Amino acid sequence: MQFSRPPVMRSLYSLAALPLSFLSGTSFAAAQTVTAPAAPSNLTVKGVGVNSFKMAWKDNSDNETGWEILVAVKGSKQGSKPTRYILLPGANLTSYVLSTINNELPGKDLLFQVRAYNGVAGQEKFSKRTSEVSAKALSPSTFGAPTKLVAKTVDDGQIKLSWKDNSTSENGYSMEYRKKGDKTWSSLGNVKPDSKFNLPSYGFTPTTSYQFRLRAYKGNPVVATAYSNVATTKTKKFQAPTTLSAKAVADGAFTFKWKDNSSAEEGYELMYRTGTGDFTSKGTVAANTESTTPVSGFSLNTTYQFKIRGFRTQDAKRVYTSYTNVVTLKSTTLTKPSAVVATAVDDYSIKVDWKDETTVESGYKVEYRKVGATTFAEGGTAAANAKTLTVGKLVPGTDYEFKIHAYKADFFGNVTATSASVSTQSRTKDGIAGDLTPPIFYGTSFSYTVTPSRLSELATLDVTGVPAGLTYNATNRTISGTISEDVIKTITVAATFNNSPAVTRNIVLRVVRPPAPPVTTAAFTTVNVAAAATQVVSVTGKFADPDTQNAARFETSKGTFDVILYSTATPLTVANFIKYIDASRYDDTFFHRSIDKPQLNLSILQGGGYKYTSATGFAAVTKYAAVNNEPGASNLKGSVAMAKLPSDQNSATSEFFVNMKDVNAENLDNSNGGFTVFGRVPDDGMDVIESIHELPVKGYAVPGLGSSAFTDMPMNAATAPKELETDKLVKITEAYGAPILTYTVTSDNTGIATATVNGTNVTITGVAAGSTNIEVKATDLDGNSITQDIPVTVP
Numbered sequence: 001m002q003f004s005r006p007p008v009m010r011s012l013y014s015l016a017a018l019p020l021s022f023l024s025g026t027s028f029a030a031a032q033t034v035t036a037p038a039a040p041s042n043l044t045v046k047g048v049g050v051n052s053f054k055m056a057w058k059d060n061s062d063n064e065t066g067w068e069i070l071v072a073v074k075g076s077k078q079g080s081k082p083t084r085y086i087l088l089p090g091a092n093l094t095s096y097v098l099s100t101i102n103n104e105l106p107g108k109d110l111l112f113q114v115r116a117y118n119g120v121a122g123q124e125k126f127s128k129r130t131s132e133v134s135a136k137a138l139s140p141s142t143f144g145a146p147t148k149l150v151a152k153t154v155d156d157g158q159i160k161l162s163w164k165d166n167s168t169s170e171n172g173y174s175m176e177y178r179k180k181g182d183k184t185w186s187s188l189g190n191v192k193p194d195s196k197f198n199l200p201s202y203g204f205t206p207t208t209s210y211q212f213r214l215r216a217y218k219g220n221p222v223v224a225t226a227y228s229n230v231a232t233t234k235t236k237k238f239q240a241p242t243t244l245s246a247k248a249v250a251d252g253a254f255t256f257k258w259k260d261n262s263s264a265e266e267g268y269e270l271m272y273r274t275g276t277g278d279f280t281s282k283g284t285v286a287a288n289t290e291s292t293t294p295v296s297g298f299s300l301n302t303t304y305q306f307k308i309r310g311f312r313t314q315d316a317k318r319v320y321t322s323y324t325n326v327v328t329l330k331s332t333t334l335t336k337p338s339a340v341v342a343t344a345v346d347d348y349s350i351k352v353d354w355k356d357e358t359t360v361e362s363g364y365k366v367e368y369r370k371v372g373a374t375t376f377a378e379g380g381t382a383a384a385n386a387k388t389l390t391v392g393k394l395v396p397g398t399d400y401e402f403k404i405h406a407y408k409a410d411f412f413g414n415v416t417a418t419s420a421s422v423s424t425q426s427r428t429k430d431g432i433a434g435d436l437t438p439p440i441f442y443g444t445s446f447s448y449t450v451t452p453s454r455l456s457e458l459a460t461l462d463v464t465g466v467p468a469g470l471t472y473n474a475t476n477r478t479i480s481g482t483i484s485e486d487v488i489k490t491i492t493v494a495a496t497f498n499n500s501p502a503v504t505r506n507i508v509l510r511v512v513r514p515p516a517p518p519v520t521t522a523a524f525t526t527v528n529v530a531a532a533a534t535q536v537v538s539v540t541g542k543f544a545d546p547d548t549q550n551a552a553r554f555e556t557s558k559g560t561f562d563v564i565l566y567s568t569a570t571p572l573t574v575a576n577f578i579k580y581i582d583a584s585r586y587d588d589t590f591f592h593r594s595i596d597k598p599q600l601n602l603s604i605l606q607g608g609g610y611k612y613t614s615a616t617g618f619a620a621v622t623k624y625a626a627v628n629n630e631p632g633a634s635n636l637k638g639s640v641a642m643a644k645l646p647s648d649q650n651s652a653t654s655e656f657f658v659n660m661k662d663v664n665a666e667n668l669d670n671s672n673g674g675f676t677v678f679g680r681v682p683d684d685g686m687d688v689i690e691s692i693h694e695l696p697v698k699g700y701a702v703p704g705l706g707s708s709a710f711t712d713m714p715m716n717a718a719t720a721p722k723e724l725e726t727d728k729l730v731k732i733t734e735a736y737g738a739p740i741l742t743y744t745v746t747s748d749n750t751g752i753a754t755a756t757v758n759g760t761n762v763t764i765t766g767v768a769a770g771s772t773n774i775e776v777k778a779t780d781l782d783g784n785s786i787t788q789d790i791p792v793t794v795p
Contacts, residue, residue, distance in 0.1 A: 039129070055114070069088065143168075143169050159210065166216075252299055253295060264312055333418065348393060364404055380648070430452070430500035433452065434449070440510070447479070518546075518741055520542060543786065554732050586732055604657040606643055629650050632677075640656055641657055692714055764790070
């Protein structure tokens with residue numbers, strides 16, 4: 001701390017003669033609009049000398065630029081009302097020591113007032129004055145040297161001085177110091193007349209002895225008393241900071257607090273480390289600091305240790321204190337986005353915009369729900385630095401609540417940190433509500449009602465493209481009837497609303513065959529075969545299974561199951577699925593996810609994404625390009641659907657799942673654009689699937705693949721092992737095309753002819769002359785069968 005000599009004050013008796021330029025400045029500024037500040041209050045004044053007064057007041061203003069001190073000597077020629085003595089520039093002052101230079105007023109009574117002002121010189125706006133306060137100057141006038149000087153060490157760079165004041169007429173004290181042993185004294189500065197006890201002095205060198213002396217001064221020209229006694233003391237050693245604490249804030253940043261025990265430091269150095277390695281300097285902060293703003297640049301979810309030490313330059317070298325205590329913590333959150341706004345794009349989508357407030361995120365996740373609902377659904381994710389995301393497949397004319405948070409993920413996609421969520425709301429525009437890909441079965445009665453979001457706002461409604469077998473009733477807006485062909489049909493609905501743009505939507509009907517027994521399609525002709533001779537008859541074209549066009553077979557470590565594929569209803573998805581089978585990419589894969597969560601309407605068994613062999617270890621299945629979504633068939637028990645990313649309805653590649661409960665349809669038929677059901681597992685195969693789904697599950701970190709995809713992995717064991725055991729994986733050993741029908745043959749009279757079957761070929765062997773029938777039995781993948789005879793004559 002530096003001490004300066006008080007400013008020269010004018011005589012109280014010459015106030016009236018002072019020119020305005022002295023009181024208010026030497027120039028006038030351009031006119032400006034200012035408001036008067038609030039008046040100060042609680043003025044107190046105490047005489048501290050024959051010409052010195054200590055003043056204090058309460059500052060009640062927040063816009064003052066300075067203060068006016070007003071003084072009057074009771075009984076003087078200028079009158080008893082206080083007038084301006086000095087203007088003090090500077091806001092927030094609450095005390096002042098007024099000291100005259102040449103005029104002594106021993107025993108005189110003076111009146112004091114203070115008021116605040118705002119504005120430049122010459123154009124000030126003044127507050128009201130405080131109440132007048134009377135104070136008496138000390139008496140008699142004395143000017144003796146100070147005595148009993150004491151120097152007391154506070155810390156490594158601060159020393160406090162106190163002395164006995166033997167003067168009433170001084171204008172202040174001049175202090176001097178030197179290192180013990182030096183001959184020359186240096187000025188420590190000047191202090192006001194009221195300073196005489198526990199006066200702090202700063203800037204001394206640690207572990208050094210100092211000597212001090214002082215004397216009183218007054219007048220112009222200045223006269224001084226004799227010096228006081230010499231006081232000696234020694235500063236403490238360079239004091240270390242203590243009680244370090246830290247707080248984790250967002251984005252890998254921390255704030256720090258500590259106790260500053262030194263007056264000699266030039267600053268503080270922050271050190272950090274991870275693990276048990278050496279500490280590294282993060283940087284320095286200025287002297288007299290006991291806290292920091294957030295210090296960034298650290299990694300999320302990493303445990304750090306911190307410590308701090310003080311430093312100063314001594315003899316051209318940097319020297320340090322010892323360290324504080326070590327604190328250990330990690331940062332686990334991100335800064336949340338701000339300025340989140342949701343805006344309707346059309347009747348099925350709403351765009352969410354936000355301000356990106358973090359620099360370390362991996363991306364953003366948006367969730368949504370209908371206003372009033374209890375749970376949120378995933379609306380999608382956006383990449384790092386993104387500021388917008390459109391959520392689609394919403395219900396027209398409906399109020400939605402959205403929440404968004406930033407997240408940080410590791411190399412394997414595992415989320416390691418998130419920000420707090422920020423919410424907003426918006427309403428979709430009016431349009432056509434309801435399922436636009438309703439389930440429909442071949443040869444089964446169908447009924448569907450076209451549902452505008454708000455009938456009260458509907459102006460016109462036009463339905464076109466209704467296929468044969470169905471009709472549209474405009475009165476009740478119902479499409480009904482029966483379709484008896486394997487087709488994908490599109491019905492167009494156009495609507496206009498009073499307060500929303502016109503909309504056109506397509507209703508897509510993907511006709512799926514319900515389970516049905518096989519049928520005969522052509523009769524066998526009579527076969528003539530000589531005794532001991534053979535003849536081969538093909539069954540091709542004689543039988544058909546109306547509900548099955550294609551099928552796949554999976555051999556697993558828990559048994560074999562088939563998948564009947566919906567080739568007509570979902571051609572893109574089935575072609576993609578068969579491509580993986582033909583390339584053997586499902587061989588050696590394992591079921592990695594088995595979930596049964598009734599609260600989410602979700603019960604599935606999932607596979608097709610990852611494989612394992614003892615020779616190559618774990619690996620993700622090599623993916624083909626994603627296929628477009630083909631929703632329509634319902635996610636009922638036994639159906640097989642494609643898995644996909646939460647944020648992209650057209651992201652299905654290799655992973656598939658089997659629906660384990662009918663209730664899944666309430667969730668999966670409508671979320672993320674609907675999940676494409678492309679086949680079903682017959683009842684016999686579901687026994688195998690259910691045996692896998694009933695196995696215990698556990699989360700594992702899979703070598704090279706992380707843990708995010710393996711939180712519910714089924715294990716072929718009575719109890720899931722604590723650590724992953726590869727021999728307990730439920731594996732698909734081989735996947736290949738399955739025959740739609742299988743055949744058996746029986747001879748009505750083996751004495752005339754016998755028969756065997758190999759695939760689709762029946763070999764008939766003549767035994768003896770006569771006629772008989774060979775019964776051919778065709779069985780489909782559901783276990784349903786039909787028979788047809790081959791007439792046989794042995795000449």
